[in-house]
Amino acid sequence: MFSLSSTVQPQVTVPLSHLINAFHSPKTTSISVSASASQNQHRDVVPEHEAPGNEPVLNLRDLGLSELKIGQIDQLVDSLLPGFCEGKSVSSHWHTSHVSAQSFFENKYGYLDMFTTLRSSCLYRQHSRTLKSICSDLQYWPVFIQSRGFKTLKSRTRRLQSTSERLAETQHIAPSFVKGFLLRDRGSDVESLDKLMKTKNIPEAHQDAFKTGFAEGFLKAQALMQKTNDSLRRTRLILFVLLLFGIYGLLKNPFLSVRFRTTTGLDSAVDPVQMKNVTFEHVKGVEEAKQELQEVVEFLKNPQKFTVLGGKLPKGILLVGPPGTGKTLLARAVAGEADVPFYYASGSEFDEMFVGVGASRIRNLFREAKANAPCVIFIDELDSVGGKRIESPMHPYSRQTINQLLAEMDGFKPNEGVIIIGATNFPEALDNALIRPGRFDMQVTVPRPDVKGRTEILKWYLNKIKFDQSVDPEIIARGTVGFSGAELENLVNQAALKAAVDGKEMVTMKELEFSKDKILMGPERRSVEIDNKNKTITAYHESGHAIIAYYTKDAMPINKATIMPRGPTLGHVSLLPENDRWNETRAQLLAQMDVSMGGRVAEELIFGTDHITTGASSDFDNATKIAKRMVTKFGMSEKLGVMTYSDTGKLSPETQSAIEQEIRILLRDSYERAKHILKTHAKEHKNLAEALLTYETLDAKEIQIVLEGKKLEVR
Ligand SMILES: Nc1ncnc2c1ncn2[C@@H]1O[C@H](COP(=O)(O)OP(=O)(O)OP(=O)(O)O)[C@@H](O)[C@H]1O
Ligand SMILES: [Zn+2]
Structure with missing residues (x-):
């Protein structure tokens, strides 16, 4: 029995015209194909095969047909000519023939099941026909020349050339295997399927059925190929569009665009913003700063007025202050008041990895601004562009950027109408050259509001x-x-x-x-379950603080007391200064210490020494800090005198122990004072703690009512 091993890969060859012809034969008798007819005759039509000899053949792979699998050819022929090959003997020459392991159809269309489909449309029985017998038949059928062939992608280039050209070319330059390939192709032109069938005595009824079957198969295959080509085209189009998008996206990417902008010099980096809507009205609590900037506004409104007298206005104004105090807002208000364009740039924008980018951005910014004078250029975070010119691997080109900024500031006349306002949180970090006269020579402090x-x-x-x-x-x-x-x-x-x-x-x-x-203090923690015992301790602890604050003359007034957990705290008492304190007296500092001690003292007095808690640690931190500063900074210790001790670690051991002792005495005295007050006002302490347990939070007025022994209105 013939079998094809996977290691043998010969080619299926069949005269071209065998197949071509099938499409051109009239389908006169295709309908007459019937199982009974073919069954009766199939044995007769099976030819005894001869060796192929010199007959020109066409490679089926070239036709796109070489991958038809054995089973498929079997089925195809079987379905077209039922019983055609039944019982046919196996010729030994197939073992050395050009039969491929792959069917010619599948090779071309990558479609295995076409013949199953075909078969399913014909209600023929199935039987085990071998490929060998079919191919033998095909291989020796006579064919005639047919100019139109079935086209595959592989043969497309060759089709562009005429047959004669191909021949000549093949003879001269093509390698021998191609030559053989093409010659076989050409040779197939001289055969005809009809002739072959005639010589092999294939009954007429079978011939037509066979031809029709092939024709249908090819037409279906053709349609499939068309479909494949269409989807290929669509895929190419989609890929092309995606490629375009990709390129566009990359160009938009800041990394690339920076390079693009540097090379083309197209980078304007700034858009002027008209700030009419922001005026000094919008900036509150920084009156001094506004007053200082008022003259800049006047200058921007009318630069000529200032030049007449020969006066010079600063080119640059430095706004110095902590974050969020309104520096940006002030700069905008200056432009808004004067009704001039406002150019905003953040210092970090100039800080680039690439050489010259920061400098070129500065150049562009100033060029734009000068063209639109009078105007305001605002550079936020000036320290990040104008920091000291140190060599740093983080900012390799910062030197160039600062130099460019300095050059630009020198490059225009004082009365050209361009005002540069810089803002920084760290004026100390600025390069000295930036703050000398002629550059940012006017400093305006924008403090936290009082x-x-x-x-x-x-x-x-x-x-x-x-x-x-x-x-x-x-x-x-x-x-x-x-x-x-x-x-x-x-x-x-x-x-x-x-x-x-x-x-x-x-x-x-x-x-x-x-x-x-x-x-x-962080968000409330209402969900925290605190047991009654802890709540009670907290209530007495907090009211301890409150009582001391209430009965100590120099303590700050109480604002609120609460036992609501918030952030890391279980409760707190807040005190309000009547005014912002510019200075604090000794008595005020001692009072603050006493109030801090109140919590622990309360715990000790109410629950006993064994039940004091860890909850007072931050109170002690606070009190210790005050005491330490009184001794080492404020000259408030008689024993150590009016001397400051900045680095206590470097002091002599005697001095160190003297300082420690003084701090300890201050804290101890404070503790005793607090104890005395709480003992004296034990009743008020109890009332306040109970009110806190009932109401959780009490404001200043409510605390006063409770401490005066009155009843709180039910809330
Ligand atoms: N004095 C002020 N009056 C009114 N609003 C203010 C004031 N200060 C800050 N704000 C509000 O806070 C916002 C942020 O302030 P702004 O950006 O001007 O602060 P900044 O000092 O420039 O901060 P940074 O140093 O972080 O840049 C403002 O847009 C404004 O809404
Ligand atoms: Zn406390």
Whole structure:
């Protein structure tokens, strides 16, 4: 029995015209193909095969047909000519023939199941026909010349050439295996399927059925190929579009665009922003800064007025202050007041990895600005571009950038109408050359707002939301020492959000206090389950602080006491200075220490020495810090005198122990004072603790009511 091993890969060869012809034969009798007819005759039509001899043949692979599998050819022929090959004997010459392990159809179309489909449309029985017998038949059938062939991608190039050209070319330059290939192709032109069938005595009825079957197969294959080509074309189109998008995306990428911009010099890096809407009205609590900048506004409004008298205005103004204090806002307000263009640039924008990029951006920025004078150039984070010119691997080209900035600032006349405003949080970090006269020679400090400034800022932002008339911005301002404008804005915003979450129509003091505490101490931890014992200890601890604060003359007034856990704390008492304190007296410092001691003293007095808790550690930190500074910095210790001791580690052991002793005495005395007050006011202490356990939070007024022995209104 013939078998094809996977290691043998001969080629299926069949005269070209065998196949071509099939398409051109009239399908006159295709309908008449019937199982019974073919069954009766199939034995007769099986020819006895001869060796191929010199008959020209066409490689089926070239036709795109060589990958038809054995089974498929079997099935094909079987379906077209039922019983055609049944019982046919196996010729030995197939073992050395050009039969391929792959069928010619599958080679071309990569489609294995076409013949299964074909077969399913014909209700013929199946039987085990071998490829060998079919191919033998095909190989020796006579064919005639047919100019139109079935096209495969592989043969496309060759089709472009005429047959004669191909022949000549083949004879001269083609390698021998190609030559053989093409010659066989050409040779196949002289055969005809009809002739072959005639010589092999294939019954007429079978011939037509056979031809029709082939024709149908080829047509289906052709359609499939068309489909494949279409989808190939579509895929190519999609890939092309994706490629275009990819290229566009890469060009948009800052990494590449930076290089692009440097090489082309197209980088303008800045867009002027007209800042009419921001004026000095919008900047609160920085009156001095506004006054200083007022003259700059006048200059921008009317540069000529200043040149007449020969006066020179600074080219550069440096706004110095902590983050969020409104430096950017002030610079915008300057441009807005003068109604001139405002160019914003952040120092970090000039800080580039590539040589010359920062410098070229500065050049472009100034070129644009000069063309649009009068105007304001604002460089935020000036320290990141104008820091000291140190060699740093992090900023390899910073030198060039600063030099460019210096050159640009020198490059225009003082009265050209361009004002450069720089902002920094670290003026010390700036390169000295930047702050000499002629560059950023005017410094304006923008400090954190004082209590008046904070009140103004709070009012300004409160006016943008709905708030209850009972809200007193000053109380919030007093409790927000050290808050910047941006933080106060955030406080008001958080209060508004809280009111919205709670379904309130207006923001009240409660929400403002809430958001202040949240910013200062972290969010409330309502979910934390605290047992009664701990709650009681906390209530006595906090009321201990409150009692000391209430009964100590120089302590700050109480604002609030609470046993609501927040952030890392279990409760707290907040004290409010009447005003921002510029200085603190000895008595005030001692009072602060006493208030700190109040918590632990309360624990000791109420629960006993064995039940004191760890909750007082931060109170002691605070008290110790004050005592230490009194001794080493403020000259408030009689024993150590009016001397400062900055690095205590370098001091003699005697001095060190003297300092420690003094600190210890201060703390001990403070503890005793607190103990005395709590013992004296034990009743008030108890009342306040109980009120806290009932109400959780008490404000200043409520604390006063409780301490005066009155009853609190039920809330
Ligand atoms: N004095 C102020 N008056 C009104 N609003 C202020 C004030 N200070 C800050 N803000 C608010 O805070 C926002 C941030 O302030 P701004 O950006 O001007 O601060 P900055 O000092 O430039 O900060 P940074 O140093 O971080 O750049 C402002 O847009 C404004 O809404
Ligand atoms: Zn405490």
